[in-house]
Amino acid sequence: MSGLVDPDDAVAAVRRQIEQKWAAAVCGEPVEFSVRLRPGVRTGKAVEQIGHATWHGWNMRWRAFGDRLPAGVEVVRACVTVRGVAGDFPVALTADLDGAVALAAAAVDIGRARALAAALQSAGAVLTPATLRAVYGLPANDVDVLISAVTWLREHPDAGGWTLRQLPVPGMHTKWLDTHGALLRDVTARDVRDEVRPRLTVMHLTYVDPRHAASGRRRHDAWTSGDVHDIAYQPRVVLVVENRDSRLWFPPISDTIVVEGGGKAAAALLANVPWIRAAEHVVYWGDIDADGYAILDHFRAALAKPVASILMDAADLHRYARHGVNHDKAGRAIKPSSAVLAHLTEAESIAYNTIATAGPTPFRRIEQEAVPLTHAATRLLEIVDGSVRQ
Numbered sequence: 600m601s602g603l604v605d606p607d608d609a610v611a612a613v614r615r616q617i618e619q620k621w622a623a624a625v626c627g628e629p630v631e632f633s634v635r636l637r638p639g640v641r642t643g644k645a646v647e648q649i650g651h652a653t654w655h656g657w658n659m660r661w662r663a664f665g666d667r668l669p670a671g672v673e674v675v676r677a678c679v680t681v682r683g684v685a686g687d688f689p690v691a692l693t694a695d696l697d698g699a700v701a702l703a704a705a706a707v708d709i710g711r712a713r714a715l716a717a718a719l720q721s722a723g724a725v726l727t728p729a730t731l732r733a734v735y736g737l738p739a740n741d742v743d744v745l746i747s748a749v750t751w752l753r754e755h756p757d758a759g760g761w762t763l764r765q766l767p768v769p770g771m772h773t774k775w776l777d778t779h780g781a782l783l784r785d786v787t788a789r790d791v792r793d794e795v796r797p798r799l800t801v802m803h804l805t806y807v808d809p810r811h812a813a814s815g816r817r818r819h820d821a822w823t824s825g826d827v828h829d830i831a832y833q834p835r836v837v838l839v840v841e842n843r844d845s846r847l848w849f850p851p852i853s854d855t856i857v858v859e860g861g862g863k864a865a866a867a868l869l870a871n872v873p874w875i876r877a878a879e880h881v882v883y884w885g886d887i888d889a890d891g892y893a894i895l896d897h898f899r900a901a902l903a904k905p906v907a908s909i910l911m912d913a914a915d916l917h918r919y920a921r922h923g924v925n926h927d928k929a930g931r932a933i934k935p936s937s938a939v940l941a942h943l944t945e946a947e948s949i950a951y952n953t954i955a956t957a958g959p960t961p962f963r964r965i966e967q968e969a970v971p972l973t974h975a976a977t978r979l980l981e982i983v984d985g986s987v988r989q
Contacts (some may be wrong), residue, residue: 602638603649603657604726606664609634609692614703617696621705622728622837624696632699634692636661641823643681654681671698681698693865711735715742722749724786733782744770745783752787758794800824800868803843803859806831809851819847822872829872830856836983837878838909839869839898841885852975852983858911862890863897870901880983882907884975887916888964889936892943892951899942909978910970915943916953919945922969923962 604612614633624630629799642947646654659959665674672694674944676687700709715734719726724746734742744827750766752758758766764773776783777791784790801823811831822830835854840846860883869875878908883898883906885891899906911921927933936955943951954963 601639603653603903604634604636605657606660609636610703613692613694613699617703617705617707617958621696621700621707621709621712622731625716626726626728626731627711628728630696630830632694632696636689636691641677641679643679645680646681649981651681659733665689669698669701671695672702680851701725708865709733718746719741719749719786722746723753724749725788726786728766730782730786733785735941737779740770741775741779744768744775745779745786747771748783749787752783752789752791758791759796761795762798763792763795764798766791798868799826800865800872802861802865802869802872803846804830805846805849805857805953807849807852807855807857808832808834809853812851824868824872832856833874833879836880836979837875838882838884838979841894842893845884845967845972845975848972850972851938852976852979855979860885860894863894866897867901870898870903875967876904879948880907881905882979882982883911884909884967884979885909885911886967887919887954887963888933888966889948889951889955891941891967892947893938894953895935895947896942907982908944908947909982910967910975911950912944913949913953914946916950919965919970920961922965924964924966927961927964935960935963 606736616632616634619630620630622753640649661674668674674689674693675691675693677690679684679688682878688842696709699705700707712731712735716726716731719731719734724730731893735744737745747770748768751766761767763776766776780792784792801821801971803819803821805819806812806817816831820830822828832854834856836852836856838848838849838855838857839860840857841860843859846857849857858869858875860866875881880900881904883895885894885908887910895906895911925933935957937957938955940948940951
């Protein structure tokens with residue numbers, strides 16, 4: 600049977616509505632904060648079923664509550680005839696935005712929200728409840744950068760003369776768009792990430808083919824996409840590593856080039872390099888940590904061809920456990936990762952879940968440099984020769 604809503608429950612309902620609707624209200628959409636106080640109770644018969652004592656107590660609580668309502672809040676009453684006597688009883692609690700916030704002591708700072716909305720509109724931004732919510736959640740310095748970026752883009756209809764890291768937006772650091780590019784797109788209806796001059800892929804590599812080394816030609820090289828420079832030979836095997844020392848001192852292996860990767864952002868760039876795509880074997884070797892597995896996952900997704908890994912499965916995790924660490928180079932504790940990586944093998948997933956879990960774990964990272972290069976070369980040869988299949 601339908602019940603009666605007490606003042607505390609009505610206030611809690613208003614608080615929930617504020618969480619859902621405040622941004623729409625600030626953006627000027629018609630929003631009403633309203634709670635039905637006696638759904639289904641419209642007649643004296645319904646009151647009889649509830650009980651007169653319950654009905655009277657509920658009405659008195661609302662009478663006392665109605666004496667201390669903030670401005671913008673109203674208890675709406677409607678007539679009910681009980682035992683032949685007609686009277687006005689609470690039927691709904693309604694409020695405008697300011698009244699609702701005052702009533703419910705909501706966590707939303709409506710003054711700040713309105714100031715942000717005004718600043719976005721003044722800069723020419725696209726203001727919607729979704730964009731306002733997103734901007735409200737930013738720290739003050741990021742809000743300032745966002746407004747600056749909106750203003751700069753309005754004054755520069757063509758961003759094609761700069762790379763993403765070169766955009767001369769006041770206050771914007773070079774990696775700000777990595778985190779906030781989607782929001783900037785939403786508030787400007789322009790995706791500057793698609794407009795800018797593309798960054799060329801520049802990679803450092805080492806030729807480890809022993810015949811090439813015997814020729815006396817350079818062992819270390821760099822390759823830039825779109826340039827006329829060719830690599831010394833087309834590799835049958837490409838090994839991507841993350842650490843420079845691992846690349847520079849990798850042992851000789853025929854028909855192989857070792858490429859120094861550049862993290863998750865570079866994975867997609869490497870995937871578009873023609874001679875990497877043409878290699879018979881593409882292999883990745885990174886740190887045994889959350890970032891290492893995320894890079895491997897990105898690389899596999901981007902390359903659209905098989906990518907093996909070496910020294911990154913569950914057995915390797917246990918074999919090199921004595922090198923495990925829990926803090927980064929700055930002494931900060933390495934945080935766990937909750938990312939779901941869909942492109943890992945079962946053995947890799949076991950290792951990833953072991954070191955990336957939010958629960959207890961003996962360590963969170965085994966750095967690539969701690970593993971002997973001779974071990975890496977042996978594992979690579981096993982994959983190339985077909986004795987290890989992934």
